[in-house]
Amino acid sequence: MVEEAPAELHGAYCATYQEAVELVGRRWSGVILRAMLAGATRFSEIRDAIPELTDRMLSERLKELENRGITERRVVPSTPVRISYHLTPKGEDLRDVLTGLQCWAERWADEPAASGRGPR
């Protein structure tokens, strides 16, 4: 079964893919990445760009993304210390995928859910 899958999906299951899709799709993570792809670098800037996102959730997600090498936290030793958040090359490399998902969402946004269905 696995061998007969379309070549580009390399079979029906892949743990690496599961980890990636669930990381990016975890509550808030996708919109945090989007805000950062759009240029936000300060904690408050990211938070204020996303309705209902709390400091606690943003902090938690940024740590998670940092642990996965997708974002990094930079500390500028000024007075006061300035902290900023940046996408790593790995994080920046998500741009096309997330833009593709944005386009997909827009393509189908105006359709009622049922219209995506084929004949029964």
Added chain:
Amino acid sequence: MVEEAPAELHGAYCATYQEAVELVGRRWSGVILRAMLAGATRFSEIRDAIPELTDRMLSERLKELENRGITERRVVPSTPVRISYHLTPKGEDLRDVLTGLQCWAERWADEPAASGRGPR
């Protein structure tokens, strides 16, 4: 701030995008879609393709994806009744995005998390 964002992301926040990324990235949904993109149509076939996925979770996720017009449930009135699950055009339209995510995951799979980081 929003106006300066890269054109393709149309600003830092978009509710439609948030809904899409969190739907696809919800626990199990991404791998269920992948199994279906790879050709699985029977409940047991999808379940068996995904380690640790229970009947209950698969059933819940399929209902969620169906409610969003991404998959559909077909009933063939044979004896016994045969039930199969299929991607709608909207669901099939996720193929490129999810393949892109698969490729991203593979590109970065062998790197330790820290290697995605730039200089501090």
